[in-house]
Amino acid sequence: MLKRTLSTAMAFVGIVIGAGFATGQEVLQYFVSHGSMGIWGALVSGLVMVAAGTAALQLGSYFLANDHSVVLRRIAHPVVARILDIGVLITLFCTGFVMFAGAGSNMEQQFGWPVWAGSFMMLVLVLLAGLLNVDKVTNVIGSITPLIIIFVAVAVVYAIINSNGDTAVLNAAASEINSATPNWLVSALNYVGLALMMGCSMSIIIGGNNFNPRAAGLGGMLGGLIYGIMMIISTWGLYSVVDSVGQDDVPMLTIVNMIHPTLGLIMSIVIIGMIFNTAISMFYAFGKRATSSRAKLFYPVFAASCVVGWGCSFLGFRTLVGLVYPILGYMGIFLAAVVGIAWMRSLAKIREERNRREKIHELVRRKLDPNLRFSSKQARQLQRYTEESVLETEQIAESVREEVKHDIASDHDQETAEEAVPDEGELSLPEHAGHHHLGEDAKEKKDKDA
Structure with a gap:
């Protein structure tokens, strides 16, 4: 069971941290933009995610669900379930095309590629990965996750060591960042809501792939804990050098390039891996849900949604993160409440x-x-x-x-x-x-x- 739990935890982390976290752009807009108080926001976000991860994966395992609607129909009123189902589908699609935009920004910043070329490369990778089954997709997601943990840790240590340490200067630089939400507490809750909206569908599918709810629940708990720790250290690290990276599209990549250009090259590849993680999770879950009653149509619908999403990605990565994510986050707070209440009521069962x-x-x-x-x-x-x-x-x-x-x-x-x-x-x-x-x-x- 230990191996299954670890695999589930890594897959869950790979889903909820996503490309925006790996690039540092989400952390900048949600937490660092609130100055030193953003670190407290990251702590609250991590604690809430431990509970949310446990609930989502364990409910998926309990119902052995192969898409999120199976769980939503069982735990909520039909009207509420339908609203949440539509909300999750919108989130899956929107997050997917934001990932294509992130791939374009990453390749432009590191290699000078045209934005469309980087996003097109990601489109091809996602289309190929969609031919795999859920077990293989889970393994792909889980295997890449440890790499970003290592690079984020290295970048954070470097950033903290090389910070000028002047809180007034750092807070002034942080205030120039366009914040996703009005204050740090709303950011904490909104970000968990966003992560749950992004990861709910694929998390339920991964949970449903676990016969034992104990293993699924432990995987969600461990994954939420890892997420929380990464969120705190990432916020701390980016805040420490916000005066240098606050206006970059991919600030985490900027920090690693400060250490050494070769590490920056490797980091850009790891970020592409995380972007791939999130993109395949979003479009795979979207395709599964959209074709739940017509399984043979999965790949055509999956491929069509990817191509349409690629077209939407040209609005730009930073703009999309600041515009789309807060709206999805507020929807996610409602979803988190529904899932959390249902899970607590069902603990005995x-x-x-x-x-x-x-x-x-x-x-x-x-x-x-x-x-x-x-x-x-x-x-x-x-x-x-x-x-x-x-x-x-x-x-x-x-x-x-x-x-x-x-x-x-x-x-x-x-x-x-x-x-x-x-x-x-x-x-x-x-x-x-x-x-x-x-x-x-x-x-x-x-x-x-x-």
Whole structure:
């Protein structure tokens, strides 16, 4: 479960921090623009995100959701769910085309490319990635995330060491930045709302890809904690040198270039990776939701939305961040309230379902592992837990099949796992919940005759 939790946490961080964070532009407009008080705003934002991440991923796992509407329909009034659904779809699309603009700004600042060339390069990468399934997309997102953590940490340490330390000068420079919101507390809440609107759909999908709500919840909690720490140190670092980078489109890249041009080159590539993270997450989730009842149309809709979004990106990165993001953030505050209240009300049910699924996992493992005993009593237990679950039998069978296969391969070898675990769609629960090991048929017949 630890590996699954870490993978989920890294994927969640990769979604919610996004390209605006990686470039530093979001942090400038939301937090640094409020001067030294912006650091307190970043702290509040981080604390709220821990709860929001846990709630979103755990609800996704509880319903084993493959798109956000599955959860919204279950936790909110139909009218509210519909409004939020439309709001999330708008957010996915808007954030996606802001990412294309960010790619253009990044490549222009570092390499002198025309803005359209950088954004077109990102369009091609996203179109190719859309051909992968959700597991592969999650792995791609999670694998890139640690790189930005390292670079942000290096940039922050350098910025703090080389800061002039004059608070009056720094606050004066910060006041010249166009702030996204009127004060630091509103910024903190608005930014979490923005992150949740951006990440809600893909977070629910990632949560829904976890059979165990415990692993999903821990992944969301750990991801929220990492997000909070990164937000605080990033705000502190950018504030320390705001007099030098406050008017740049990609201030984090400026800091790294101050350290060494070669590091700046690497950082620009990492930022492109983070932009890719966010762009593929947004358009992938948008396509999944828009074609939830017509899965075969996913890629055409996904590709069309990407192309249209690329056209919208020419409004400019800094302008789009300052104009689009605050509006989405206020919508996100409402979404956060709905998700948070529903999660708190459902904690007992989630806990019961979590325990039930852990027992199902263990029993299916005993059923399929050739070296473990699986009794008729355990078969009846498996049937009862399956019938009591909130999930459909087919959902349980397919989700637990992959996890058990991985467990058997880890304990034995891949060949044993391939032989023991049925192919996709062939594990039947609970109708064929039991099999009998040698001697059990005779024993049961004897007991029955007696």
